[in-house]
Amino acid sequence: MQQGKEAAEGLNFGIVYLMLTPFAVGGYIFYRWWKSEKADKKAAGKS
Template sequence: MGRGSLILTALLLLFFIVPADLLAQCSICTRTAAQLGERPAKALNAGIIYLGLTPFVIIGYIGYRWWQNNKIED
């Protein structure tokens, strides 16, 4: 298993271990979620966090690969 695969696996494990009890909703989404009930509101919140973190993971992976390919050997 390469270093990149190991880091990706660690990030995925961290993503699933961290609780999704963060408040990621704007005021409109909060009002909508309050009307839906507790369980759908938690699912909406988890979806917002997932959609927000996905670009960071992709850009981080691309940056890591770029850094690995351009690293100067001593």
């Protein structure tokens, strides 16, 4: 029974890892977009 528990924990870790990777990439893209929009609004306000 112990081997089944280890396999399940490994599978759960793999699922979490695969789920977090796209969120991290999407978060980085969103942050860069948000920072760019903020800079564009600031530059438009100063002109």
